[in-house]
Amino acid sequence: MPQATGEKLWYIPDAYIPEKSSGGLTSHESVCVINTASEDALLSFTVFFEDRAPLEDILVVVPARRTKHIRTSSLAKGGASIPVGVPYAIEVRSDIKIIVQYSRLDATQAENALMSVIAYPVRSSS
Amino acid sequence: MPQATGEKLWYIPDAYIPEKSSGGLTSHESVCVINTASEDALLSFTVFFEDRAPLEDILVVVPARRTKHIRTSSLAKGGASIPVGVPYAIEVRSDIKIIVQYSRLDATQAENALMSVIAYPVRSSS
Amino acid sequence: MPQATGEKLWYIPDAYIPEKSSGGLTSHESVCVINTASEDALLSFTVFFEDRAPLEDILVVVPARRTKHIRTSSLAKGGASIPVGVPYAIEVRSDIKIIVQYSRLDATQAENALMSVIAYPVRSSS
Amino acid sequence: MPQATGEKLWYIPDAYIPEKSSGGLTSHESVCVINTASEDALLSFTVFFEDRAPLEDILVVVPARRTKHIRTSSLAKGGASIPVGVPYAIEVRSDIKIIVQYSRLDATQAENALMSVIAYPVRSSS
Numbered sequence: 001m002p003q004a005t006g007e008k009l010w011y012i013p014d015a016y017i018p019e020k021s022s023g024g025l026t027s028h029e030s031v032c033v034i035n036t037a038s039e040d041a042l043l044s045f046t047v048f049f050e051d052r053a054p055l056e057d058i059l060v061v062v063p064a065r066r067t068k069h070i071r072t073s074s075l076a077k078g079g080a081s082i083p084v085g086v087p088y089a090i091e092v093r094s095d096i097k098i099i100v101q102y103s104r105l106d107a108t109q110a111e112n113a114l115m116s117v118i119a120y121p122v123r124s125s126s
Numbered sequence: 127m128p129q130a131t132g133e134k135l136w137y138i139p140d141a142y143i144p145e146k147s148s149g150g151l152t153s154h155e156s157v158c159v160i161n162t163a164s165e166d167a168l169l170s171f172t173v174f175f176e177d178r179a180p181l182e183d184i185l186v187v188v189p190a191r192r193t194k195h196i197r198t199s200s201l202a203k204g205g206a207s208i209p210v211g212v213p214y215a216i217e218v219r220s221d222i223k224i225i226v227q228y229s230r231l232d233a234t235q236a237e238n239a240l241m242s243v244i245a246y247p248v249r250s251s252s
Numbered sequence: 253m254p255q256a257t258g259e260k261l262w263y264i265p266d267a268y269i270p271e272k273s274s275g276g277l278t279s280h281e282s283v284c285v286i287n288t289a290s291e292d293a294l295l296s297f298t299v300f301f302e303d304r305a306p307l308e309d310i311l312v313v314v315p316a317r318r319t320k321h322i323r324t325s326s327l328a329k330g331g332a333s334i335p336v337g338v339p340y341a342i343e344v345r346s347d348i349k350i351i352v353q354y355s356r357l358d359a360t361q362a363e364n365a366l367m368s369v370i371a372y373p374v375r376s377s378s
Numbered sequence: 379m380p381q382a383t384g385e386k387l388w389y390i391p392d393a394y395i396p397e398k399s400s401g402g403l404t405s406h407e408s409v410c411v412i413n414t415a416s417e418d419a420l421l422s423f424t425v426f427f428e429d430r431a432p433l434e435d436i437l438v439v440v441p442a443r444r445t446k447h448i449r450t451s452s453l454a455k456g457g458a459s460i461p462v463g464v465p466y467a468i469e470v471r472s473d474i475k476i477i478v479q480y481s482r483l484d485a486t487q488a489e490n491a492l493m494s495v496i497a498y499p500v501r502s503s504s
Binding site: 025 | 135139140174177180213232234241246248
């Protein structure tokens with residue numbers, strides 16, 4: 001039976017949805033997750049801002065033995081979503097171990113720019 | 127005698143082969159491996175998708191004391207290869223310790239964009 | 253009560269403020285911090301150069317339960333700031349645990365280029 | 379007395395010096411090092427290739443309390459340097475603890491592309 005791999009708590013300090021897109025592609029960010037386990041993973045996102053209280057408990061399911069590339073523009077809770085053009089940061093908690101990578105495509109100019117990091121994992125004892 | 131270094135299990139959550147290329151370069155991804163040991167490393171790739179079962183047991187050899195920059199478009203098993211334009215994720219298992227980095231060149235636009243990460247290593251006890 | 257997460261000491265070896273900007277965006281670097289704790293974090297930056305003594309003890313506060321995306325051009329001490337077009341490196345010390353990511357937007361050309369890394373954390377025993 | 383920080387052994391699997399440059403910038407790679415100690419660090423580079431034996435024992439000094447951003451095109455030993463347009467990989471050994479980041483500017487096209495990673499550290503017991 002395939003087991004869960006990675007960690008349950010991950011952080012991305014530099015998140016930002018560019019305001020503009022030009023050329024053929026659309027500016028966007030993705031939080032990319034692998035769930036290696038034979039059971040679904042339930043993720044809870046917390047979004048940190050510079051000037052207001054965090055937006056908490058945005059839930060996303062990543063099915064067993066699947067990857068999910070989650071657009072940050074799809075993260076919403078009670079009608080509140082992440083504003084564009086505002087610096088923010090992301091915490092991802094999962095009920096089982098997962099692996100998380102963050103990537104941004106900035107298409108503000110006609111030619112796109114890319115950046116990517118493996119999110120920062122916090123080791124748990126369990 | 128040079129020893130194996132790194133870890134035996136590595137993950138890349140954000141993999142994607144762009145559909146288009148323009149300008150002088152071709153869009154591609156590379157899984158780049160160092161084998162510091164005096165023996166060959168046998169790698170087994172598992173490819174995770176969003177909407178279908180994983181593609182397992184794609185084998186690649188990295189010779190002793192060599193690097194190999196593996197194009198993901200070359201990964202195939204029984205006639206099945208990785209489709210372009212589809213979000214996926216990569217697991218790399220090796221029989222000896224190695225080090226793994228993932229890079230993508232996106233040449234969708236005339237001017238290219240680059241991203242790179244050291245893959246996420248899972249510590250083993252052996 | 254939310255607790256501090258991450259590490260207290262982080263390093264970024266490759267820092268550089270590009271001399272020029274063209275197109276719609278300005279070249280810049282950001283040191284992006286998450287403070288998950290219910291108390292403020294006091295950060296002290298040390299800037300290392302290739303050919304002169306380090307610039308030490310530049311202080312920045314990151315409020316409780318907030319992120320802060322700090323432009324390196326804003327880091328100054330006693331009238332001394334970081335010169336453009338010069339290779340340098342950054343140490344970030346904090347009185348409580350934080351998480352740090354570094355990103356650079358290079359707009360030297362009309363079309364921008366991006367790079368980002370999670371800073372290198374040094375594990376502490378406390 | 380400031381102490382050495384980081385690790386003594388670091389790896390960069392994906393190294394590559396682009397063959398061409400256009401526009402105002404030159405394609406290049408940098409291995410960026412911080413030496414936090416009050417003594418100089420002596421680094422020994424090993425370069426791994428896909429199809430030939432490694433190039434070993436290329437020596438570089440990073441002075442005490444300084445950073446050094448080392449162009450890979452400057453690494454040479456006995457008249458042998460790193461060829462352009464060839465996939466390779468880098469091992470960095472140091473006699474004291476350091477921190478290492480790798481960055482590449484690809485100016486093959488008129489508009490530049492950037493990528494960067496913190497090199498992979500191998501933990502030592504000493």
